Structure formats: structure tokens, C-alpha cells
Amino acid sequence: MNIEASILKTARKTISLERDAIAHLLDLLTADFANAVSLIYNSKGRVIITGIGKSAIIANKIVATLNSTGTPAVFMHAGDAIHGDLGLILEEDVVICISKSGNTPEIKVLVPLIRRSKNKMIAITGNDTSFLAQQADFILNTYVAQEACPNNLAPTTSTTAQLVMGDALAICLLELRGFSSKDFAKYHPGGALGKRLYLRVNDLSSQNEKPEVSPTTSAKNVIVEISEKRLGVTAVVENHKIVGIITDGDLRRMLTKSDAFLHFTAKDIMSSNPKTIDEDAMAVDAMDLMETHSITQLLVEKEGNYAGVIHIQDLIKEGII
Structure with missing residues (x-):
């Protein structure tokens, strides 16, 4: 077997093992999971999550x-x-402890201290008979039969x-919280995902020049307007x-069609x-x-009147595309 085939074989085995382990979680879900979710949902405190x-x-x-x-x-x-x-x-916080074995020295020291403070505790562990599991109010079982590591050691x-x-x-x-896309945008105002949910056309078009000519503007002045405003376009506006x-593109096509181009107006x-x-x-x-x-740009309207231009580069700059 050549090295490429060997690498792909290992990769497929790794993915298959992890896929099967995830699928097995379906069989490990119990009422403890639903109760843990309800506990967090109804809590007036935060969720404190710990592990080593x-x-x-x-x-x-x-x-x-x-x-x-x-x-x-x-x-x-x-x-x-x-x-x-x-x-x-804090007093009303819910604590989640994560440990594969549930028996590490740190967990054995930490858990009694948490229990002493009377905070509710949820265990995410692969060993439902471990010290951690026995001390927890609810157990979320994440047992796996085998690590993907060939030595069955590396997590x-x-x-x-x-x-x-x-x-x-x-x-x-x-x-349960009815968390919507608007809520998501509130928590992600600086990210590309958030921008897709809250950024409006005017937020971008208002930063651009506003190219504008009338139907009777000469072809020469149309060229000047497009060149000066640097958006590759101009609106033709009347009232x-x-x-x-x-x-x-319209200008280039017109140039190829007629030698009398400079005698044209915007309307032509x-x-x-x-x-x-x-x-x-x-x-x-x-x-x-x-x-x-x-197309690469759109003309923008406000209450039916011309208001500016939004360009595809505006969207790329903001990470929306």
C-alpha cells in the first residue's frame, strides 16, 4: 500500500470511529439530559463549565x-x-463538570467543594459509575468504546x-428561549454572520458617492460623472x-456601435x-x-426617490460575501 492510500485509510477509520461514537450518544440519552436542560433554563444564575x-x-x-x-x-x-x-x-449558578474518566485527582478535589456550596452539578462523563457521576445531580453519558488514537490513549x-x-x-x-436570528445578530455584531442579519443597504450605500445625471446630460459628462464617482455606474434621474x-459596460458597447457617440445624451x-x-x-x-x-451594483431608493448606489465590493468588504 502506498503512503497516500495508507493516509486515506487512517483518515477514514478515524472519521468512522467518531461517527459511530456520536451515533451511539442517541442511545445514551436519558431523562437526565432533559432535566439538565430544564435546570439550566430555569436557573437565575449562569452556567459554570469546568474540566482539565x-x-x-x-x-x-x-x-x-x-x-x-x-x-x-x-x-x-x-x-x-x-x-x-x-x-x-455564585449562589444560583449551575456547574457542569466534564471528565472522560470522572476520576481524575483534580475532579476528586473539586467536586466536594462544589457540593459544599450546594450548587447543582451536571456531569458530562464517559464513566457513569465514576466519582464525578456519583456526586452529580444529573449525568450526561458520553461513553465511547474506543479512541481514534491507535494506542487508544489520546482524547x-x-x-x-x-x-x-x-x-x-x-x-x-x-x-426553549425562542432565540431568533435577530437575537443572534445582537450577540454577533462584529462577525460576518451577524452582519448578514443586521446590516442594511443604507449602512453601505450612504458611504458611497451618489452618481447622478439627467436624461439630457451629454455623453461626455456621463463619462466624467462615472469616472469621478468611481462606482462604474450612474443613475439617470428625473424629478x-x-x-x-x-x-x-453600456459606454463601451455604445462606443463600438457608433462614431457619433459624443453627440448622444444619457437617454440615448x-x-x-x-x-x-x-x-x-x-x-x-x-x-x-x-x-x-x-450584476455588480444596485441603485438605491428612499421612499421611491433616488438615494444612491450599493456595490458588490461593499458587501465583500463587510464579509457578507
């Missing part, structure tokens, strides 16, 4: 997912917790199972209403009934319209 080693990394990811979907969460490293960070835990399949269980928690809570559009060159969009429309809707019609 690779489980701590997974805990961080679950914290991030919960925070971004409407459930306040804080990461607490299990090692740091027993050296002062226990002060993070691989087990951490994938932990991550999936955390995602299941987050999505159940999201649905504040859009009556046409002229693009760089323009395309009637151009694609337009209201300034209050979502920027993502502008993107869809451009993609549908294979």
Missing part, C-alpha cells in the same frame, strides 16, 4: 456556544478552581462526544425618480427599468439580487 486537559478545551468551546446562543456561561479551569477560582461560582473520539453533547445542550436551550442606469445610452432596492432592505437581500441578475 482536553476536556477543558471542550469546556471552553461549549461556553462560547452557550454565550452566543443566549445562555450566560463562564469557563473555570478545574486546576485553577482549587487554587482560588472557586470564587467564580479524540471522547472529546468529540463531549463536544456534541454540549452542542445538544446549547441547541435545546436555544429553542428625483430613477428613469435609467448607465454602466461602464441608458438602460431603462434598472434593478433597484430600498435603503431599508437588508444588505444580504442586495447580495441575493445581484447574484440572481449577475
Whole structure:
């Protein structure tokens, strides 16, 4: 077997093992999962998630997912917790401890301290008879038969199972809270996903020049207007209403058709009934319209009057495309 085939064989085996482990989680779900979700949902506090080693990394990811979907969460490293960070835990917080074995030294020291504070505790563990499981109020079983590591040592399949269980928690809570796309945008104002949900056409078009000519403007002045405004286009406007559009492409095509080009006016060159969009429309809707019609700019209207131009480069700059 050549090296390429060997690599692909290993990759497929790894993916298959992790796929099967995730599928097995379906059989491990019990009423404890539903009760754990209800506990968090009805809690007036936060979710404190702790772990050690690779489980701590997974805990961080679950914290991030919960925070971004409407459930306040804080990461607490299990090692740091027993050296002062226990002060993070407030009276009404719910604690989630993540540990594959549930029997690590840090967990055995930490768990009794949490129980002493009388906070409710959820265990995400692959060993439902472990010290952690016995002390927890609810157990989310993430047992895996085998790690993807050929030595069955490096946390691989087990951490994938932990991550999936955390995602299941987050999505159940999201649905209970009725967390909407608008809520998501509120928590992600700087990200590309958030921008797709809150950025409006006017937010972008208002930053651009506003190229505009009348139907009687000479071809020469049309060229000047397009060149100066640097958007590759100008609106043809009469009584504040859009009556046409002229693009760089329109100018080039007209040049190839007639030697009397400079005697033309905007009305002779323009395309009637151009694609337009209201300034209050979502920027993502502008993107869809451009993609549908294979164009790179749209004329923007406000209450039926010409208001400016939005260009595909505006969308690319904001990360929407």
C-alpha cells in the first residue's frame, strides 16, 4: 500500500470511529439530559463549565456556544478552581463538570467543594459509575468504546462526544428561549454572520458617492460623472425618480456601435427599468439580487426617490460575501 492510500485509510477509520461514537450518544440519552436542560433554563444564575486537559478545551468551546446562543456561561479551569477560582461560582449558578474518566485527582478535589456550596452539578462523563457521576445531580453519558488514537490513549473520539453533547445542550436551550436570528445578530455584531442579519443597504450605500445625471446630460459628462464617482455606474434621474442606469459596460458597447457617440445624451445610452432596492432592505437581500441578475451594483431608493448606489465590493468588504 502506498503512503497516500495508507493516509486515506487512517483518515477514514478515524472519521468512522467518531461517527459511530456520536451515533451511539442517541442511545445514551436519558431523562437526565432533559432535566439538565430544564435546570439550566430555569436557573437565575449562569452556567459554570469546568474540566482539565482536553476536556477543558471542550469546556471552553461549549461556553462560547452557550454565550452566543443566549445562555450566560463562564469557563473555570478545574486546576485553577482549587487554587482560588472557586470564587467564580455564585449562589444560583449551575456547574457542569466534564471528565472522560470522572476520576481524575483534580475532579476528586473539586467536586466536594462544589457540593459544599450546594450548587447543582451536571456531569458530562464517559464513566457513569465514576466519582464525578456519583456526586452529580444529573449525568450526561458520553461513553465511547474506543479512541481514534491507535494506542487508544489520546482524547479524540471522547472529546468529540463531549463536544456534541454540549452542542445538544446549547441547541435545546436555544429553542426553549425562542432565540431568533435577530437575537443572534445582537450577540454577533462584529462577525460576518451577524452582519448578514443586521446590516442594511443604507449602512453601505450612504458611504458611497451618489452618481447622478439627467436624461439630457451629454455623453461626455456621463463619462466624467462615472469616472469621478468611481462606482462604474450612474443613475439617470428625473424629478428625483430613477428613469435609467448607465454602466461602464453600456459606454463601451455604445462606443463600438457608433462614431457619433459624443453627440448622444444619457437617454440615448441608458438602460431603462434598472434593478433597484430600498435603503431599508437588508444588505444580504442586495447580495441575493445581484447574484440572481449577475450584476455588480444596485441603485438605491428612499421612499421611491433616488438615494444612491450599493456595490458588490461593499458587501465583500463587510464579509457578507
